Amino acid sequence: MSEPTFSFTTTAQEVATVFAKEIQGKNVLITGTSVNGIGFETARVLAKHANLIIITGHNSERLKIAEDTLKNEVPSANIRPLILDLSSLAAVRKAAAEINAFPEPLHVLIHNAAAVIGPFKLTVDNFESQVATNHIGPFLLTKLLSSKLLASGTTHYTPRVIFVSAKGHIFCDGVNFSTLERPDPEGYEPLDAYFRTKVANILTAIELSRRSKGQINAYSLHPGVIMTNNMQRGDMVDSLKKLEILDENGRPSDKKHPWKTIPQGAATTVAAAFDSSLNDKPGAYLDDCVEANDTIAPHASDSANAERLWVLTERLIGESFTF
Known part of the structure; x- marks a missing residue:
């Protein structure tokens, strides 16, 4: 069988069709699944093949709309909604406890949710809101669900964690370690703060893959420029x-x-989650559904930055992430 050919215009549906056998029987959790977003489109195309799709959101009304829409479009889908507020460490711990009580293992965790890009705002834990929702919350969630992910591993399958990053990570000079720990409203610029969190996503995927020593494969990606x-x-x-x-x-x-359209924007997420040719490329960064490590900015691929961010984030959540 020849390798599939993906491009800028490839849709999530097309990728899911190619990897239908890989998706079959899998349990997938996707954060940020409001209708008319790439997380919802990811859930929609995977729901046709997967065993279970866990959708999350912090707004119960929007989450119910997403659940109903998915069940209407894919009547056979097994959809399980979960309230998750990534901006609160306590809320993440509560959601993780609910997920860990589910009987099924977890094969794929997709970090798709992102905070509103707006004025400086502190969370209940006194973190800047974008870095809390886009990096610290997802880091804690991954840590708390790691046992459930590891439980899905076999001699033929390695569980995956996917971080939806952005090509815009090149427009900043990397993670600002000092403001990560001590938020500074004076030097805050909304889009710059967003790009820095996308650097953190790439670094976390690299370091998670390294530290897990083959037990979990993590990937990051650029979905494309999409009107939201x-x-x-x-x-x-x-x-x-x-x-x-x-x-x-x-x-x-x-x-x-x-x-890109929303269906095109969700395509790379589906590829990152299920393309078996990535098995020997843990920590890879994808663009247009294929590995694109050569396009990562140096500050987002530096192993020292990745380790420093990991250790600092462990301190911020008050927990060590070990395997």
Whole structure:
């Protein structure tokens, strides 16, 4: 059988069809699954083949809409909704305890959720809200679910953790370790803070793969530039204009950054979760459904940065992550 050919325009449905056998029988948890987002589209295409799809969200009404829509579109799907607020360590621990009480092992954990890119805001734990939701919360969730992930491993299957990052990680100079621990409203810029969390996603995938010594394979990815509600917020428009993601009128511009549809945007997540050719590439970064490690910025691939971030994050959550 020849290797599948994926491209910029490949959709999540197309990838799921190629890897239907790999998806079959798997239990998958996806964070951030509101309708009209790439997390929802990921859940929709996987639900046709998987044994169980756990969808999460911090808003019970939106989560119910997502559950009902998925069950309507895929009547055979086994969908299990779960309230999860990644901005609160206590809420993450509560959700993890619920998941750990489920009888099934967990094959794939997909970190898709992201905080609103907006003004400086502290969480209940006194972390900056974007880094809490995009990095610290997911790190803690992975740690707490690691036993359930490891339980799905066999001689023929290695569980996976997927981090939806962004190519925009190249637009910053890396993780700011000092403000991670001591948030600073003075130097805060919303889009810059977002890009730094995307660096953290890449570094965490690299370090998780290294530390697990083959027991868990982690991957990060760029989904593409996709129109979301976040991009239409007033405080975001000016920043996106500077990067020429939006034109002077605030409309999508493909002069420097071509745009993807939501089905195209979810494609790389599905590939990262189920492409068996990635088995020998733990920690890889994907773009357009294929490995693209050569496009990672140096500050996001540096092993010393990855280890430093891991150790600091353990301190912030008050728990050691061991295997």
